[in-house]
Amino acid sequence: MSEHHYCEVADLAEARSELDEIRHHLHKHPELSYEEADTSRFVADKLAAWGYDVTRRVGGHGVVASLKAGTSARTVGVRADMDALPIQELTGLDYASVHEGKMHACGHDGHTTVLLGAARQLAKTRNFDGTVHLIFQPAEEAGSDSGAERMIADGLFDRFPCEAIFGLHNHPGVPTGTFGFRAGPLMAxxxxxxxxxxxxxxxxxxxxxxxxxxxxxxxxxxxxxxxxxxxxxxxxxxxxxxxxxxxxxxxxxxxxxxxxxxxxxxxxxxxxxxxxxxxxxxxxxxxxxxxxxxxxxxxSGYPVLINSEAETEFARQVAEELVGPEHVIAPFPPIAGSEDFAYYLQQRPGCFVRLGNGEGRPMLHNARYDFNDENLTIGAAFWTRLVERFLSKDRA
CATH class of the missing domain: 3.30.70.360 (Alpha-Beta Plaits)
Structure with a gap:
């Protein structure tokens, strides 16, 4: 594969059924903050099977999967959160939660699946030059003493060096597949x-x-x-x-x-x-x-989430290349909600991205919420292309 060909959404089409299956499995078996043992094992086993160097139990149930291609010493990190919420699901879906009083009402099942989709594609094509660290984080919903804090305290960036780090959250009320970017303070x-x-x-x-x-x-x-x-x-x-x-x-x-x-x-x-x-x-x-x-x-809870200028502009360019400028909102309005990804951004430059989950769909933390599966290949292609572009020989 030419180093100048970067991932397109169509490249993930053949993975769609597998990603649907993964997402529905995760949705059906939600685990609360600090309890993500089965989710962590499921994710780590998938990554190991795809050829990643997998480190388990980072900061609790955290998983870091590393993959090196080429000869460059450059590095990048991408994070997804894994935990669910203490909410009784009312969706009526055939893959609804089987655990009473627990559900994926914030879409972390989707975030995890999107990053797994990118992991699968990156391992398959290895169209980058450097090392990517895929960070699967527990306990984002904890509010304090969160998964991000625990992973950092467990030496995350010393053990898995990252020049920059990126993360993503779905956003109901915004059209499916539309990306949102804001440099500076994004979340409260x-x-x-x-x-x-x-x-x-x-x-x-x-x-x-x-x-x-x-x-x-x-x-x-x-x-x-x-x-x-x-x-x-x-x-x-x-x-x-x-x-x-x-x-x-x-x-x-x-x-x-x-x-x-x-x-x-x-x-x-x-x-x-x-x-x-x-x-x-x-x-x-x-x-x-x-x-x-x-x-x-x-x-004191999570700090202000502040996206760095250069990395936000870079991620915006990747999204525009992937889906076109008509599906990119920049600047995205500030969000009064909070996110422990802010702790990573205190340590490294990076960008937290919003991805529209569809107009007229239930909001986050709602008992009828469900992650939009149309975003699985779009999100996976975005992460794949971002890693390929960040670790391309052209940027060395």
Whole structure:
């Protein structure tokens, strides 16, 4: 094969039935974060059969498959996530989850299959010069102490050097097979804040003898609405949402305490720091003004996902070559959701790509969601072509 011929979607047509079978198997047997033993074994066995040097149990159930072709010392990494969600599936599909209360409602079964499809094609053609590391990651949905953190802590980039790293996520609401790219901040940092307001319980008829944590909590909720509107630059994006407020059990009793939980999202480290400082100060001041006290547990989640300029432009060019500019959105709008791929991008340059899962289809984390199989060959061809182009002799 000429080094100037790069993978086309049509090159994967003969693999479509096998990819469908793999994806449906993974969908039918979902495993939650930290529990991906069978998925990991299934993936590793496939890769080993195709001739990859497979390393298992990287950062838990992580798998890294390495393949070298030619003589170049250049390297590149591509990552897919493998875990499912604690959701009861309502799709009615013949390959629906057989595990009660667990399903692939975010498409990680599809992401894994797409990268396996690329692995199969790269092993078959070996149309590149260098080493590719295919990273199959567990526990993306964990929220903290995630698979990316664990794999990095287990020496991922020391053991498997990558000049750049790339990842992909499907995106319902965007036409199937349409790629989205954005350099700079693409996905938000996500922090969780848990508050426990300590008041003084009493009789509902004698509020003057109590310190009402429901009133204090309500005041905190209202005060927090000023954080984004009055403390964050209007040209920046941020979200502070109180999603849980629990207190009391009876209408005639003022309870002892109240619990509030909130999600805090931001697109820059500076705004993230501002949000934490203002939330802490406001919460303490509100509680103190009513004679209450408050415990604040500020739990840092995934950081802002920041795509590097050069790698994003490179990936965009690969997509335009593959599917045409009419099927590429650049810049793609920022996404308030979060992704632990951000940790990789703190270590290496790279790009996280969005791939349309179809218009009018259920959204992510929905009990009726399903990955669009039309994307299997498109995604696999994209990863194959990207590796071929990144590790081509023309770029040496």
């Amino acid at each position: 940092a996500c922090d969780t804040v848990k508050l426990r307001v300590h008041g003084k319980g009493g009789h509902a008829a004698r509020p003057h003898l109590a310190v009402d944590p429901v009133l204090v909590g309500s005041s905190i909720v209202m005060a927090l609405q000023s954080v984004v509107s009055r403390n964050v630059d209007p040209t920046e994006a941020a979200v502070v949402t109180v999603g849980a407020f629990r207190s009391g059990h009876a209408p005639n009793v003022i309870p002892e305490d109240a619990v509030l939980e909130m999600s805090v999202r931001s697109f820059s480290p500076e705004v993230r720091a501002t949000l934490e400082a203002r939330i802490r100060a406001l919460v303490q001041a509100q509680a103190q003004s009513y004679g209450a006290t408050v415990d604040i547990d500020f739990i």
